[in-house]
Amino acid sequence: FQRMKEGLTRSTKNLSGGITGIFTKKKLDRATLDELEELLIGADLGLDAAAAIAEAVGKDRYDKEVSPEEIRKIVADEIAEVLKPVEKPLEIDATKKPFVILMTGVNGAGKTTTIGKIGATLKAEGKSVMLAAGDTFRAAAVEQLKVWGTRIGAPVCATKTGGDAAGLAYEALARAKEEGTDVLLIDTAGRLQNKADLMAELEKVIRVMRKLDPETPHATLLVLDATTGQNALNQVEIFGQVAGITGLVMTKLDGTARGGILVAIARKFGLPVHMIGVGEGIDDLQPFSAEAYARAITG
Numbered sequence: 001f002q003r004m005k006e007g008l009t010r011s012t013k014n015l016s017g018g019i020t021g022i023f024t025k026k027k028l029d030r031a032t033l034d035e036l037e038e039l040l041i042g043a044d045l046g047l048d049a050a051a052a053i054a055e056a057v058g059k060d061r062y063d064k065e066v067s068p069e070e071i072r073k074i075v076a077d078e079i080a081e082v083l084k085p086v087e088k089p090l091e092i093d094a095t096k097k098p099f100v101i102l103m104t105g106v107n108g109a110g111k112t113t114t115i116g117k118i119g120a121t122l123k124a125e126g127k128s129v130m131l132a133a134g135d136t137f138r139a140a141a142v143e144q145l146k147v148w149g150t151r152i153g154a155p156v157c158a159t160k161t162g163g164d165a166a167g168l169a170y171e172a173l174a175r176a177k178e179e180g181t182d183v184l185l186i187d188t189a190g191r192l193q194n195k196a197d198l199m200a201e202l203e204k205v206i207r208v209m210r211k212l213d214p215e216t217p218h219a220t221l222l223v224l225d226a227t228t229g230q231n232a233l234n235q236v237e238i239f240g241q242v243a244g245i246t247g248l249v250m251t252k253l254d255g256t257a258r259g260g261i262l263v264a265i266a267r268k269f270g271l272p273v274h275m276i277g278v279g280e281g282i283d284d285l286q287p288f289s290a291e292a293y294a295r296a297i298t299g
């Protein structure tokens, strides 16, 4: 909790400081509630959540003196209530060998890094891990995944630059089955500039893999960069249509004042949130906790 709290300090300062600014030595009235609502919208919680929280804060408190601490607590409670239903750890079904995790997200969201971090966690639990460099267009992405593979001691399946991602995923799955690997993590391309291409490639990866094992992928995670703000909602929509997202990972919560976007996403999509990224390091991945998150972003 402390680590995440440190990670989220900027969000904290923003919302917490904002609440202090609005409610210090003031009675609660329409104007202060409007200010609160604006603050919440500015923190990316979305219009609906902001309105609902402002309403909850206003309930039974009109014309009363309130303290920033009291308001912070109510806001945190409301946020926690929205996030609680989506707090779900990523469960690895050990009967699947391999358990296949397809990692999706736009370029730069933190896919490769998150694969490395998840791989490291699984290795630490004693599981065998294989990585597949499915973002075949970016040589740098393949190289970066290889670096992670070496670092965590996991084999990396790769093909030549521009090679067929679906073929690679198929071969990686075949190899993982043969070697009895516990978990196969597959990286994918994230060129959102060309939506049609991206869709076609992701769909093909899934379709081809299913020829070998119709149950795969067992989990399809979408990695979202918290600093992209409202655009993250579009990404959930698009990747959801293409790949059937089963869960979310939100990264870069150490570098943003906008952790509130997760509240908007939770309200709109209700998808499980498995973990959060709070830095570039191998240990900077944490299980998602609604309670801790809500308290961290409100200060």
Ligand code: GDP
Pocket (backbone or CB within 6 Å): 105, 106, 107, 108, 109, 110, 111, 112, 113, 114, 141, 144, 190, 251, 252, 253, 254, 255, 276, 277, 278, 279, 280, 284
């Ligand atoms: P990909 O293109 O989606 O594979 O993204 P990468 O994994 O290459 O990450 C893009 C950049 O974001 C890299 O410089 C990562 O080190 C950085 N990054 C990834 N996750 C986090 C995070 O949780 N916090 C911070 N501060 N940086 C991150």
